[in-house]
Amino acid sequence: MDNPAIKNGLFMGIASILFTMVLYFIDPSMIFGTIAYAGMLIPIYFMWKSATEEKAINDGFLSFSEGLKAAFLTAVIGGLITQLFSYVLINFIDPSLVDVLRETSIEATEKIIAMFGDNEDAAEQMREAMEEQDFTPTLGKTLIGYLGSLIFPTFIIALIIAAITKKENKSFA
DSSP: OOOHHHHHHHHHHHHHHHHHHHHHHHOGGGGGSGGGGGGGHHHHHHHHHHHHHHHHHTTTOBOHHHHHHHHHHHHHHHHHHHHHHHHHIIIIIOTTHHHHHHHHHHHHHHHHHHHTOOOHHHHHHHHHHHHHSOOOOOHHHHHHHHHHHIIIIIIHHHHHHHHHHOBOOGGGO
């Protein structure tokens, strides 16, 4: 495969799925816990790899826009694969993950409320509202979440990677 962004996007998706499955087999609640944020290193690595491979193809030169395109396209492909896998995992492979997601969300919300003071009434109201909420991801919710993540943090990370990896060819200036 000649295009680094497509190749690394596929690898990113596979690596993210493997990371999710490791967490799932250790403890399904880890998928929704703080340890899952370590998984953000996967897209960053593959976005960086795409930009640097693109730079190598161009004899060590890379414009900002070329770096941005390579890094962002990698994340678009890898992120879509990851999101679709998460949708299938929660909706078809293990629907009980919806309850795990609900409990993890309730616990996180209760911790946040406790940080701002000991307000038992607010915590109880929040718990009741969250217990009634449907956490089952639909295809629409999944795609909207995916599109939102492309703006923040993905595009911001791609901008940073493009700025760091760029090297203009001054001989044509």
